[in-house]
Amino acid sequence: MRRILLMGNPNVGKSVVFSRLTGIRVISSNYPGTTVEFTQGEMALEADKALLIDVPGVYGLETSCKAEEIAVKMIEDADAIINVVDATNLERSLHLTRHLLEKHVPMVVAFNMWDEARHQGIHINLEKIEGILGVPVVPTIAVTGEGIRELVKRLTDAPVPTFAPMSEEQRWTEVGRIVNTVQALTHRHHTFWDLLSDASVRPLMGLPIAAVVLVLSFTMIRLIGEGLVHLAFQPLFEALWKPLLLRLDGHMHPGGFWHQLLIGTLVNGQIDFVQSFGMLTTGLFVAVTMVFPYVLAFYLILGLLEDFGYLPRLAVLLDTLMHRMGLHGWAIIPMLLGFGCNVPGILATRMLESPRERWIAATLVSIAVPCASLQAMMWGVLGHHGARYVAGVFAILLLVWIVLGWVLNALLKGASPELIIEIPPYRLPSPRAIAYKLWTRIRQYFKEAVPFVLLGVLIVNVLDYVQVFDRMASVIAPVVTYLFGLPKEAVLALVLGFLRKDVAVGMLASLNLTPKQMIISVTLLAISFPCIATFIVLARELGLPGLLKSISVMILVSLLTGVAMNLIL
Amino acid sequence: MSLNQAEDGQALLVVDIEGGPHIRQRLKTLGIRPGVTIVKISGRAGWGPVVVRHGRSQTALGNGVSRRILVAIT
Numbered sequence: 001m002r003r004i005l006l007m008g009n010p011n012v013g014k015s016v017v018f019s020r021l022t023g024i025r026v027i028s029s030n031y032p033g034t035t036v037e038f039t040q041g042e043m044a045l046e047a048d049k050a051l052l053i054d055v056p057g058v059y060g061l062e063t064s065c066k067a068e069e070i071a072v073k074m075i076e077d078a079d080a081i082i083n084v085v086d087a088t089n090l091e092r093s094l095h096l097t098r099h100l101l102e103k104h105v106p107m108v109v110a111f112n113m114w115d116e117a118r119h120q121g122i123h124i125n126l127e128k129i130e131g132i133l134g135v136p137v138v139p140t141i142a143v144t145g146e147g148i149r150e151l152v153k154r155l156t157d158a159p160v161p162t163f164a165p166m167s168e169e170q171r172w173t174e175v176g177r178i179v180n181t182v183q184a185l186t187h188r189h190h191t192f193w194d195l196l197s198d199a200s201v202r203p204l205m206g207l208p209i210a211a212v213v214l215v216l217s218f219t220m221i222r223l224i225g226e227g228l229v230h231l232a233f234q235p236l237f238e239a240l241w242k243p244l245l246l247r248l249d250g251h252m253h254p255g256g257f258w259h260q261l262l263i264g265t266l267v268n269g270q271i272d273f274v275q276s277f278g279m280l281t282t283g284l285f286v287a288v289t290m291v292f293p294y295v296l297a298f299y300l301i302l303g304l305l306e307d308f309g310y311l312p313r314l315a316v317l318l319d320t321l322m323h324r325m326g327l328h329g330w331a332i333i334p335m336l337l338g339f340g341c342n343v344p345g346i347l348a349t350r351m352l353e354s355p356r357e358r359w360i361a362a363t364l365v366s367i368a369v370p371c372a373s374l375q376a377m378m379w380g381v382l383g384h385h386g387a388r389y390v391a392g393v394f395a396i397l398l399l400v401w402i403v404l405g406w407v408l409n410a411l412l413k414g415a416s417p418e419l420i421i422e423i424p425p426y427r428l429p430s431p432r433a434i435a436y437k438l439w440t441r442i443r444q445y446f447k448e449a450v451p452f453v454l455l456g457v458l459i460v461n462v463l464d465y466v467q468v469f470d471r472m473a474s475v476i477a478p479v480v481t482y483l484f485g486l487p488k489e490a491v492l493a494l495v496l497g498f499l500r501k502d503v504a505v506g507m508l509a510s511l512n513l514t515p516k517q518m519i520i521s522v523t524l525l526a527i528s529f530p531c532i533a534t535f536i537v538l539a540r541e542l543g544l545p546g547l548l549k550s551i552s553v554m555i556l557v558s559l560l561t562g563v564a565m566n567l568i569l
Numbered sequence: 570m571s572l573n574q575a576e577d578g579q580a581l582l583v584v585d586i587e588g589g590p591h592i593r594q595r596l597k598t599l600g601i602r603p604g605v606t607i608v609k610i611s612g613r614a615g616w617g618p619v620v621v622r623h624g625r626s627q628t629a630l631g632n633g634v635s636r637r638i639l640v641a642i643t
Binding site for chain 2 (some may be wrong): 206317418425555
C-alpha cells in the first residue's frame with residue numbers, strides 16, 4: 001500500500017484534514033500540539049487504498065526536537081506528502097514547505113483556512129505560487145470539507161519536486177521573497193476580536209476575564225448537567241428502564257446470587273437506584289443517569305473553550321503561578337483535561353518538555369484534579385447538604401494542588417523550562433466541529449468508562465458475597481477510624497475507589513455519613529489511589545520508578561490531608 | 570535593550586538573540602529572528618510572560634527567553 005504523509009506546522013488543521021480524508025475521528029482543537037502521537041488510517045486514492053499518516057506538527061526539519069526527528073525519518077519511506085499550510089501565516093508555513101520540496105517526494109500543498117485568510121484581508125495569488133513551488137496548490141477549508149476532493153484528485157498526479165538543498169538562512173530569504181510576490185494584504189482595522197485578544201493576555205484585564213470565564217464555565221457545566229439529570233435522564237430511566245427491571249425482579253428469587261448481582265438489595269421491598277447496588281440498577285443508574293450528563297456538559301464547554309482559542313491565553317496568564325510549581329503555563333491544559341477524565345489529562349502531559357515537568361504535572365493531575373465522574377457524584381451526595389460543601393471539597397483540592405506543586409518544585413532538582421507558545425487568533429467555533437468532537441468523546445466514555453462502572457459493581461458484589469470486604473475492613477479500619485474519623489464501612493468505598501471513583505461515592509451514599517465525614521471521604525477518594533484506568537496510563541507514561549514515586553507521594557498526601565481535615569473541620 | 574525592558578505597546582526591531590542554537594531555532598520557526606519587527610503587547614506588569622505580535626500572529630515568551638531577545642525601538 002502507498003504511504004502518504006500528512007505534514008505541516010502545529011495548529012494548521014492537519015487533524016481535521018486527516019479525518020476528512022480517512023473518516024477517522026481525531027480530537028482537534030484551536031491550540032498547537034493536540035496530536036501528540038501519530039495516527040494513521042486508510043484513505044481512498046483512485047481505485048486503490050493508501051495509508052495516510054498524520055505526522056505531529058513540526059515547524060522545520062532541522063531535527064532540533066523529537067517530533068522533527070520522527071518526521072524526517074518518516075519522509076524516507078513516504079510515497080507522497082500532503083503538506084497542510086496555514087493560509088493566514090504563509091511565511092512560517094512555507095519555510096517547512098520549501099524544506100519538504102528538497103526531499104524529492106511527490107507532494108501537494110493544501111492552503112488551509114482559506115476562508116479566514118480572505119476574511120483577514122490576505123490575498124494569495126494561487127497561479128503564481130503554484131508556478132514557483134512547482135507542485136499543485138489547493139485552497140481548502142477543512143472544517144467544512146471544501147477543497148478536500150480536489151486535493152485528493154491532484155494528489156494522484158503530483159510531480160516529484162526537484163529543488164536543490166539550501167542553507168537555512170537562504171531558505172528564509174527565499175521564503176520571504178516568495179511571500180512578497182504572491183501575497184497582498186489589504187489594511188484592516190482592529191476588530192473587536194483583536195481588542196479582546198490583547199485584553200485577555202494582559203494581567204490587569206486578563207485575570208478578571210479568566211476568573212469570569214472559569215466561574216461561568218463551571219456554572220454552565222453544573223446547570224446543564226443537573227438540568228439533564230432531572231429533566232431528561234432520570235425521568236427517562238424511571239419510565240423506560242424501571243418497568244423492565246420490575247419484570248425481571250418478578251422472575252427472580254430475591255436474595256439469590258444472580259438477583260443480588262443484577263438487581264441488588266431491595267430497600268423496603270423496593271428497588272432503590274442509588275442503594276440497591278446491582279449491576280442493572282445502581283451500576284447503570286450511576287453510569288448513565290448520574291455521571292453521563294455531567295460528562296456531556298463538561299466536554300461541550302471544554303470543546304467551546306478549546307475551539308474558541310481561549311486556553312493558550314489562560315496558559316499565558318497562569319504562567320507565573322505555574323512556575324512556582326515547577327511547570328509553565330502550558331501545563332494548565334493537562335489539568336483542565338483532567339477535570340473531564342484523568343486519562344486524557346495525563347496523556348496531554350506529553351506536550352511538556354522535560355521529564356521533570358511531565359512527572360510533576362501527571363502526579364498533580366492524578367492527586368488533586370477530580371474527574372467529571374467524581375464531580376458529578378460529589379454533587380449527587382453532597383449537593384443536597386448545600387453547595388458550600390461541594391465548594392469546600394474543591395477548595396481543599398485546590399490548596400493541595402498548589403501546596404504539593406510548590407513542595408515538589410522545591411524538592412526536585414532542575415528548573416522549569418521557559419514558556420514559548422504561539423497564541424492562535426480567536427475563532428468562532430464551528431458548530432459542526434464542536435458536535436463532532438463531543439460525539440467522539442461521548443463514544444469514548446461509553447466504550448471505556450461505562451464497562452468499568454459495571455465491572456466495579458460486579459466486583460463489589462462478588463467480594464461482598466465471599467466476605468472478603470469484612471476481613472479487609474477489619475485490617476484497615478483502625479487507620480480510617482482513628483486518623484480520618486470515618487466509620488469502618490467507608491473502607492470498602494475507599495478501596496473500591498481504585499476501580500471507579502463514581503461507584504465508590506455511590507457506596508458512600510448508602511452509609512448515612514455526616515456532612516463532615518462525607519467531605520473527608522470524598523476528598524480522600526479524589527486524592528488517594530487513581531482509578532485503574534488512570535493507574536495504567538500513569539504506569540505507561542512515567543515508567544515503574546516514576547509511578548512508584550508518584551504513588552508514595554499520593555499515600556503521604558492522602559494521610560496528611562485526611563488527618564488535617566479530621567482535626568480542623 | 571532586551572525585550573523584557575521595553576514598554577507595552579512599543580514597536581521593536583529584533584537586533585539579536587542571545588543563547589544556544591536550540592532557542593534561536595525555536596524562535597526562528599515561530600517567526601522571531603533578527604531583522605523582524607514585533608510589537609510588545611504585554612509583559613510590563615510583572616505578572617506573566619511577554620506577549621508580542623508579529624505579522625498576524627502572537628507569541629508568548631517566558632521571562633528568561635525575553636531577556637535574551639535584544640531589540641531596538643523603531
